[in-house]
Every structure is written in structure tokens, then in C-alpha cells.
Amino acid sequence: MVGAGQLARMTQQAAIALGVDLRVLAGARDESAAKVIVDTRLGDYRDLADLREFAKGCDAVTFDHEHVPTEHIRALIAEGHSVHPGADALVHAQDKAAMRERLTAIGVPCPAWTRVSALADVTEFADRHGWPVVLKAVRGGYDGRGVWVCSTPDEAREALATGVALLAEAFVPFERELAVLVARSPHGQGVSYPVVETVQQDGICVEVIAPAPDLSGEDAATAQNIALTIARALGVTGLLAVEMFATSTGLVVNELAMRPHNSGHWTIEGARTSQFEQHLRAVLNLPLGSPSLAAPVVVMANLLGGPDPDVYSRYEHVMANDPGIKIHFYGKDVRPGRKIGHVTALGTDLDEVRARAHHAVTCLRGPLNA
Amino acid sequence: MVGAGQLARMTQQAAIALGVDLRVLAGARDESAAKVIVDTRLGDYRDLADLREFAKGCDAVTFDHEHVPTEHIRALIAEGHSVHPGADALVHAQDKAAMRERLTAIGVPCPAWTRVSALADVTEFADRHGWPVVLKAVRGGYDGRGVWVCSTPDEAREALATGVALLAEAFVPFERELAVLVARSPHGQGVSYPVVETVQQDGICVEVIAPAPDLSGEDAATAQNIALTIARALGVTGLLAVEMFATSTGLVVNELAMRPHNSGHWTIEGARTSQFEQHLRAVLNLPLGSPSLAAPVVVMANLLGGPDPDVYSRYEHVMANDPGIKIHFYGKDVRPGRKIGHVTALGTDLDEVRARAHHAVTCLRGPLNA
Numbered sequence: 004m005v006g007a008g009q010l011a012r013m014t015q016q017a018a019i020a021l022g023v024d025l026r027v028l029a030g031a032r033d034e035s036a037a038k039v040i041v042d043t044r045l046g047d048y049r050d051l052a053d054l055r056e057f058a059k060g061c062d063a064v065t066f067d068h069e070h071v072p073t074e075h076i077r078a079l080i081a082e083g084h085s086v087h088p089g090a091d092a093l094v095h096a097q098d099k100a101a102m103r104e105r106l107t108a109i110g111v112p113c114p115a116w117t118r119v120s121a122l123a124d125v126t127e128f129a130d131r132h133g134w135p136v137v138l139k140a141v142r143g144g145y146d147g148r149g150v151w152v153c154s155t156p157d158e159a160r161e162a163l164a165t166g167v168a169l170l171a172e173a174f175v176p177f178e179r180e181l182a183v184l185v186a187r188s189p190h191g192q193g194v195s196y197p198v199v200e201t202v203q204q205d206g207i208c209v210e211v212i213a214p215a216p217d218l219s220g221e222d223a224a225t226a227q228n229i230a231l232t233i234a235r236a237l238g239v240t241g242l243l244a245v246e247m248f249a250t251s252t253g254l255v256v257n258e259l260a261m262r263p264h265n266s267g268h269w270t271i272e273g274a275r276t277s278q279f280e281q282h283l284r285a286v287l288n289l290p291l292g293s294p295s296l297a298a299p300v301v302v303m304a305n306l307l308g309g310p311d312p313d314v315y316s317r318y319e320h321v322m323a324n325d326p327g328i329k330i331h332f333y334g335k336d337v338r339p340g341r342k343i344g345h346v347t348a349l350g351t352d353l354d355e356v357r358a359r360a361h362h363a364v365t366c367l368r369g370p371l372n373a
Numbered sequence: 374m375v376g377a378g379q380l381a382r383m384t385q386q387a388a389i390a391l392g393v394d395l396r397v398l399a400g401a402r403d404e405s406a407a408k409v410i411v412d413t414r415l416g417d418y419r420d421l422a423d424l425r426e427f428a429k430g431c432d433a434v435t436f437d438h439e440h441v442p443t444e445h446i447r448a449l450i451a452e453g454h455s456v457h458p459g460a461d462a463l464v465h466a467q468d469k470a471a472m473r474e475r476l477t478a479i480g481v482p483c484p485a486w487t488r489v490s491a492l493a494d495v496t497e498f499a500d501r502h503g504w505p506v507v508l509k510a511v512r513g514g515y516d517g518r519g520v521w522v523c524s525t526p527d528e529a530r531e532a533l534a535t536g537v538a539l540l541a542e543a544f545v546p547f548e549r550e551l552a553v554l555v556a557r558s559p560h561g562q563g564v565s566y567p568v569v570e571t572v573q574q575d576g577i578c579v580e581v582i583a584p585a586p587d588l589s590g591e592d593a594a595t596a597q598n599i600a601l602t603i604a605r606a607l608g609v610t611g612l613l614a615v616e617m618f619a620t621s622t623g624l625v626v627n628e629l630a631m632r633p634h635n636s637g638h639w640t641i642e643g644a645r646t647s648q649f650e651q652h653l654r655a656v657l658n659l660p661l662g663s664p665s666l667a668a669p670v671v672v673m674a675n676l677l678g679g680p681d682p683d684v685y686s687r688y689e690h691v692m693a694n695d696p697g698i699k700i701h702f703y704g705k706d707v708r709p710g711r712k713i714g715h716v717t718a719l720g721t722d723l724d725e726v727r728a729r730a731h732h733a734v735t736c737l738r739g740p741l742n743a
Contacts, residue, residue, distance in 0.1 A: 016386045019409050020641075022685065022702030022714070039389050041411055194696075271390075272667075275697045275719070290692035297642075297667060315392065323660035326564075327645045332392030344392070349645070 004028070004036075005048050005057070006067030009333040009342070010263045010279075011036035013271065014067070017280035023287070027067075028057045035333045036067070051075045058084045065241055065286045066262055069096045070143070087189065087240035087286040088261045095237050096261040100141045100170050109236045111229060112255050114248075115173040125159040125171055132173040141168040150206060175255050177248035181215055182266035183230035184244050184278060186285045186294075193234055194281070195227040196274060196294040201246065201266050207342070210360070213269045213301040216353055226254055233259065242267070242282045265305065265342075270294075272329050272347050273301030298349035304360040306344035309368040312337035314344070321346075321366050328363045374398070374406075375418050375427070376437030379703040379712070380633045380649075381406035383641065384437070387650035393657070397437075398427045405703045406437070421445045428454045433656045435611055436632055439466045440513070457559065457610035457656035458631045465607050466631040470511045470540050479606045481599060482625050484618075485543040495529040495541055502543040511538040520576060545625050547618035551585055552636035553600035554648060556655045556664075559610050564651070565597040566644060566664040571616070571636050577712070580730070583639045583671040586723055596624055603629065612637070612652045635675065635712075640664075642699050642717050643671030668719035674730040676714035679738040682707035684714070691716075691736045698733045 004011045007029035015036060018025035028046050029037040037043040046053030048071050058064050058079055064086045076090040088096075095102040103116045115132045118141075119125050129136050138159060140149030151162035152174065162169065180203060184196040200215040201208050215223070230245040233256075237243075244264035246257040267278035276284075276292025284291055306314075314337060321328060325348070332344040346367070348359040374381045377399035385406060388395035398416050399407040407413040416423030418441050428434050428449055434456045446460040458466075465472040473486045485502045488511075489495050499506050508529060510519030521532035522544065532539065550573060554566040570585040571578050585593070600615040603626075607613075614634035616627040637648035646654075646662025654661055676684075684707060691698060695718070702714040716737070718729040 012389060015409070016389050019382060019386050020699070020701045021688075022704050024408070024704075038394070038411060039385070039409075041408060041413075043411070275699075284692065289688055291696065292692065293696040295697070318391075318659055322654065322662065326661065326663040327665070329390070329645075331390045334392050334394075 004065050004067050005054070005071055007034040007036035007040070007043065008067050009035045009335070010067040012039055012333060013268075013277075013331070014263065014279040014283065015040050016271075017277055017283055021280065021283060023283055026057070026061060028053070035335050038334050049075075051078055054079060055082070058086075061085075063087055063286045063288075065282065066093075069093065069261065073097060085286075089238065089240065092237045092239045093261055096259050098141055099139055099258075100168075102259055103170065103172075105237065106233065106256055109232070111233060112253060114175050114255055114257075117171055119163075119169050119171045122156060122160055122163060125153070125163070126156055128171045128173075129156075135174045137172040137174050138162040138169050139172060140165075141170055143167070148206070175248045175250060175257075177250050177255070179215075179249050180257070181218070181226055181247045181249050181254070182211070182244060182264075183226050183247065184242060184264060184267040184270075185227070185230045185234050186242050186278075186281045186291050187231075187234040187239050188285045188291060189240050189288045191235075192291050193231050194291045194294050195231055196267065196270060196278070197296060198223045198226045199266055199269065207305070207307070207340075208265050209305050209307075210357070211266050211269050211303040212353070212357070213273055213303075214296065222254075229254060229256065241285045242278060265345075268331070268345050269301045269303035269347055271331070273297050273303075273349060299351045300353050300356045301347065301349050302353075302356045302360040303345055303347050304364045305342055306332075306346060306364045306367050308337040308339050308341040308343045309371060310339055311369040314367055314369070317367050317369055321363050324366070325359050325363060328359060330363070330367070374435050374437050375424070375441055377404040377406035377410070377413065378437050379405045379705070380437040382409055382703060383638075383647075383701070384633065384649040384652065385410050386641075387647055387653055391650065391653060393653055396427070396431060398423070405705050408704050419445075421448055424449060425452070428456075431455075433457055433658075435652065435656045436463075439463065439631065443467060455656075459608065459610065462607045462609045463631055466629050468512055469509055469628075470538075472629055473540065473542075475607065476603065476626055479602070481603060482623060484545050484625055484627075487541050489533075489539050489541045492526060492530055492533060495523070495533070496526055498541045498543075499526075505544045507542040507544050508532040508539050509542060510535075511540055513537070518576070545618045545620060545627075547620050547625075549585075549619050550627070551588070551596055551617045551619050551624070552581070552634075553596050553615045553617065554634060554637040554640075555597070555600045555604050555613050555615070556611065556648075556651045556661050557601075557604040557609050557613065558655045558661060559658045561605075562661050563601050563604055564661045564664050565601055566637065566640060566648070567666060568593045568596045569636055569639065577675070577677070577710075578635050579675050579677075580727070581636050581639050581673040582723070582727070583643055583673075584666065592619075592624075599624060599626065611655045612648060635715075638701070638715050639671045639673035639717055641701070643667050643673075643719060669721045670723050670726045671717065671719050672723075672726045672730040673715055673717045674734045675712055676702075676716060676734045676737050678707040678709050678711045678713045679741060680709055681739040684737055684739070687737050687739055691733050694736070695729050695733060698729060700733070700737070 026042040197214040202210040350356040396412040567584040572580040720726040
């Protein structure tokens with residue numbers, strides 16, 4: 004697995020059970036996954052020589068992020084490596100313009116969009132679709148970075164001033180956000196997890212509710228079909244997370260990710276097969292595991308760092324308060340606003356389960372003034 | 374954790390989630406846990422200098438087996454280390470005579486027993502309690518090793534000829550075997566997992582059923598009380614597994630273990646808190662986690678090696694046949710009869726869940742003639 008963040012770290016838990024020897028390519032020994040994986044290789048994921056050395060002897064190569072240059076992935080595949088997802092699929096998670104073009108071509112509902120390079124492009128787009136206009140970096144954005152919701156030409160000018168390639172999207176007046184996580188194996192098997200609702204604050208996912216409350220069976224099937232259709236059409240191998248807007252007129256696809264995804268962390272305890280085990284099974288071309296729920300209601304809440312870095316000292320209270328809460332700490336240095344862990348609560352009553360998860364992350368984050 | 378077998382390996386999965394930095398003392402780099410734990414130290418658990426070096430800087434020291442000499446544990450504690458379980462508790466899991474003396478003293482039901490050193494001791498014991506007589510090595514036995522069920526004086530003579538210290542126990546005509554896993558923390562909190570039924574073949578546990586079928590609430594509470602009483606009386610910190618015989622006249626305690634135990638592997642998916650997480654919480658003096666069941670029926674079946682060492686090639690069939698089966702492979706060399714992994718099945722119908730677990734281990738073991 005190229006990249007040694009928390010996704011690789013949690014993949015190691017699944018690899019241990021399956022007896023899969025997991026190797027990671029890390030930038031430094033103190034990265035989240037490097038702390039828990041013996042076969043950690045140091046190197047630069049942007050360097051083809053490092054990638055080649057890393058891939059030697061691996062049965063399969065996969066990723067914990069989308070930042071490996073597409074041409075390097077093509078080179079590894081040309082040299083005989085089994086890389087999942089492949090470059091032709093992954094480019095759609097790396098390049099938002101390529102993603103929009105392809106989804107539009109296969110009939111998947113997207114917001115109105117266009118490439119923009121000057122203010123005139125943005126104002127012309129706004130003339131047709133109205134303000135606000137959402138400007139997005141074509142490459143490299145995550146967790147709200149690389150996204151500008153612009154209400155005026157002046158705000159658009161600021162985004163354009165960054166100099167990165169941008170596309171404009173119509174602002175979608177959504178009722179809520181949903182996500183569908185699917186897995187697809189090289190031999191074409193596909194499975195979909197239940198549709199979840201995601202709650203974002205400042206562009207960062209703070210809460211995931213599984214299954215999405217009050218979603219009809221028909222709407223859930225529609226959302227799952229969209230995700231499975233994208234996985235097949237794009238030739239995805241491994242996991243695909245599809246983030247969607249639920250609007251009064253239907254679903255609109257927002258973003259794609261081709262790896263274990265924050266919207267799937269609930270599956271560690273909440274589904275029969277965790278997304279991390281599922282990803283390993285998919286990239287190793289093993290039959291996929293059951294995505295069924297392990298409890299009627301599962302809520303995952305992200306733990307963002309607060310000013311006081313000592314999270315561990317707050318375990319006592321959180322564990323005593325709720326013996327059923329599941330804490331996941333990524334072993335990362337605590338910085339305000341940084342994703343440093345998550346908690347999962349399981350139960351039967353939605354309000355109660357949400358309150359438990361919320362209480363746990365609030366306590367773990369600690370005092371707001373250190 | 375001193376020892377780097379599969380118990381330490383599975384403890385690492387829990388340590389990753391909690392953000393606990395787990396260090397193990399291994400005999401060799403290729404031991405089960407050493408393959409998945411970065412902070413692996415090589416050394417001899419029988420050597421006090423190695424133990425001292427290992428314990429330096431650890432918040433707590435615990436064990437994946439019971440073979441560390443009691444006097445070394447006392448030395449570490451005297452030098453200020455936090456060791457769980459402590460020597461005064463652990464000796465009862467190391468020395469079966471000490472265990473029988475103590476359990477008898479606190480009124481826990483045990484089989485009739487005595488120390489024996491010559492054939493005359495055994496025949497005198499048999500005169501009072503009948504044949505067969507069960508001879509057990511006072512120290513060092515496991516998985517049926519160090520236990521001789523003797524039907525005649527000649528068979529007892531063979532066991533005596535081994536030269537190890539022995540005790541004799543009356544053979545218990547049991548209806549079935551039960552096990553209770555409890556955790557106790559240094560500040561005295563205790564929790565008990567549901568009582569399970571264990572099935573042994575040739576002295577090795579092959580199957581664990583949670584909860585024990587057709588056990589009345591009263592009998593379950595009695596069994597849990599026995600285990601919690603032992604944990605408190607012996608001052609156990611960490612996990613205590615109590616293996617019991619269910620007889621027509623009540624429960625009789627067979628064996629104790631003070632560490633994660635084979636009879637608790639089902640808790641990884643089958644309980645809200647796995648025994649490995651529970652052990653970490655207990656030895657770190659954190660509040661204990663909920664032991665409640667995650668499914669109505671959970672069955673764990675041990676995977677014993679067959680003549681064909683290639684287990685992995687059989688994953689495809691097993692996973693395709695049952696997408697909900699959970700495979701745990703310990704990364705150990707496959708040898709016939711060796712515990713190399715386990716599977717867990719969860720569901721609602723006992724017969725169906727048992728059949729799924731049995732099918733999976735039978736397939737994974739492979740052909741009986743390689």
C-alpha cells in the first residue's frame with residue numbers, strides 16, 4: 004500500500020487477520036501506519052524509482068491516497084505489476100475534470116460544470132447557473148481544501164489567483180449528503196455497503212450514519228446502482244466511495260474516492276466485513292465479503308484535534324461513561340482541526356447512538372481552551 | 374507483552390485501534406506476533422536480564438503465555454514495573470498444585486486431587502476415587518500436553534516415568550465443558566463475558582459456542598460468579614479464563630489461564646469488546662469495555678494444520694461459499710495438528726452457524742492426504 008496514513012494503519016488490522024503481509028511506502032518512520040507495520044519502506048510516492056523498488060515482490064499494489072502520478076502507475080502496470088485501482092480508473096479520482104467528463108458521458112447525474120481559466124469563464128457560467136459558483140481544484144484537493152464556494156466575482160477572483168487548474172460547478176441546494184461505498188474485484192464481482200448519510204462541517208466529514216435514516220428501499224437501490232455502475236464503467240478495482248447530494252429532484256454525484264474512505268470507517272464494527280478487509284480482498288482478487296450491517300444503527304464520528312494534545316488522558320472518562328463505545332486513535336500528533344481518530348457507536352435508537360458518538364468525540368477532543 | 378505468539382498478534386489489532394504502542398518480547402523474528410509488531414525485541418523470557426531490558430519504559434508489562442518464571446516477575450515488580458497479572462496471581466496459572474490448594478481454600482468446586490510422586494500415591498488415590506485417574510504435570514502443560522488419563526497402574530507408571538512433578542485428579546464424568554472469561558483491572562473493576570461451551574478433541578479446543586446453548590440464566594450466573602470470585606480472591610489483573618466441567622451435580626473448575634484465551638477468540642467479532650482490547654484496558658487500568666454479544670449465536674472453530682501447508686489457496690472457495698465467515702490466520706508455519714488460525718461465524722440459528730464454521734475450517738485445513 005502506497006501511503007502510510009490512517010487508512011493504511013487500519014488496513015493493517017485487517018491484514019493481520021487474513022495473514023496478508025502488508026508493506027507500506029511511507030515518507031517517514033513516524034507516520035500513522037509506519038508505526039504499526041513492520042515492512043515499512045521509506046520513499047517518495049512521486050518518484051518512479053522509489054515506487055519500482057517498493058513494488059518488487061508484491062502480489063498487488065494499492066494506495067492509501069490518490070496522489071501517485073498517473074504516469075507512474077502506468078509504468079508499474081507496463082512492467083507487470085498488479086496495481087489496483089489501475090491508472091485508467093484512478094485518474095477519475097485524481098482529476099475532477101476527467102471525472103465529470105466520464106460521469107456525464109455514462110449518464111450519471113452531476114451538477115452543471117465546466118472548466119474555467121479566467122474570471123470571464125466563471126461569470127459566464129454564473130449567468131447560466133446562478134451564484135454561488137463552486138470552484139474546485141482539478142487535482143489535489145481533499146477535506147475541503149481546493150474547494151471555494153464563491154458568491155461573488157470577487158471571491159472567484161481569489162480562487163483563480165491561486166493559479167491551479169479549476170473547474171466550476173453549479174451550487175447544489177442539497178437536502179443532505181449521502182455516500183455509497185462499493186467494492187469491485189478484478190474478476191468483476193461487486194458489492195455495495197448500505198447507503199450512509201454524511202454530515203460535513205467546514206468541508207470536513209464529522210459524522211456518518213449507517214444506514215442513512217428514512218431512506219426508502221427504492222432510493223437506496225438507486226444510489227447503490229449509481230455507485231456500482233460507476234465502478235464497472237470506470238473499471239475500478241478495490242473500493243470506490245461515491246459522495247452524493249440528495250436533492251428534491253434526485254441524487255447528484257459530488258465526489259469519488261478509490262480507496263478506503265472516511266465514510267466507511269463505521270464498517271470496522273458496524274458491518275460484517277470492514278472496508279479495509281474488503282479492499283484487501285478486492286485488490287487480491289479474493290471473493291468479496293458480506294457488507295451487511297452488524298447492528299441496526301451505526302454512527303461514526305470523527306475525532307478532530309483540540310488545543311490540548313493529551314487525548315489518552317481522556318480515555319478513562321469516555322470508557323467509563325460508555326463501555327460500548329469504540330475508540331480509534333491514529334497515533335498522529337494532535338493538532339487543532341486535524342483528523343486524529345474516530346469513534347463508533349452501535350445500537351438500535353438513532354438519537355441515542357448519535358448522542359453517544361457525539362459525547363465521546365467531544366470529551367476526547369478536550370477543552371476548547373488549553 | 375512477553376511472548377510473540379498468536380495472542381500477542383491479535384492483541385496488536387486492538388492496540389492499533391486504541392493507539393497503544395505494543396512492544397513484544399519474541400524468541401525470533403519469524404514468530405507470529407513479531408511479524409506484525411514494529412517494536413519487537415528479541416530475548417529469552419526465562420532470562421531476567423532480557424526481561425529487565427524489555428520492560429524499560431513500558432507503562433505495563435503483561436504476557437501471552439504463563440511460562441515466565443515467577444521469581445523474575447517478582448523481581449520486575451520489586452524494581453517498580455507495573456506487571457499484570459502479578460506474580461502472586463499468576464502462580465496459580467503456572468502451578469496446578471498451587472491452584473488446587475487455593476481454589477479448595479476459597480471453596481471453589483474442584484475435582485478430588487492430591488500431589489503424587491510414586492505409583493503407590495496414585496493407586497491409593499484410585500482406591501478412594503476410582504479409575505481412571507487424571508495425572509497432570511504441575512507446571513508447563515498446555516493443549517493436552519502434560520495430561521495423562523490413566524485407566525490402569527501401568528499407564529500411571531508411564532506418566533510417572535517422565536520425571537516431572539505430578540498431581541492426581543479424579544476423573545470428572547462431565548456432560549459438557551464450559552468456559553468463563555472475565556477481566557479484572559488493578560482498581561478492582563470486573564466484567565464477565567457470556568458463558569461459552571467449549572468442545573475439545575484430543576485435549577485441544579476445536580470449537581467454542583457463545584453463548585453456551587441451553588444454559589439457564591441461573592447456571593450462567595453461577596459460572597460467572599465462580600470466575601469473578603476467583604479473579605478477586607487471587608488478585609488477577611487482566612484476563613482470567615476459567616475452564617469448567619458441567620456435571621450432573623454442578624460445576625467443577627478444571628483449569629485457569631491468565632491471558633487472552635482460545636475460548637475467547639469469538640469475542641473479536643462476537644462481542645462489543647474483544648478479549649484483546651479488554652486485556653489491554655485491564656492491564657492499563659482503563660475502564661473495562663462492554664462484554665455483550667454482537668450477535669445471538671457466535672461459533673469459533675480452530676483451524677489446525679493439515680498435511681498441505683498452502684492454506685491461502687483455499688481462501689477463494691471458503692470466502693465465495695460464505696461471504697460472512699471471518700478468517701483469522703496467525704502467520705505461522707503450517708504443521709499437521711498445529712493451531713494455525715481460527716474462523717468465526719455469527720448468526721441466529723445454532724445448527725446453521727456451527728455448520729458454517731465447521732465447513733470453513735474443514736476446507737481451509739485442506740485434503741487429509743497431501
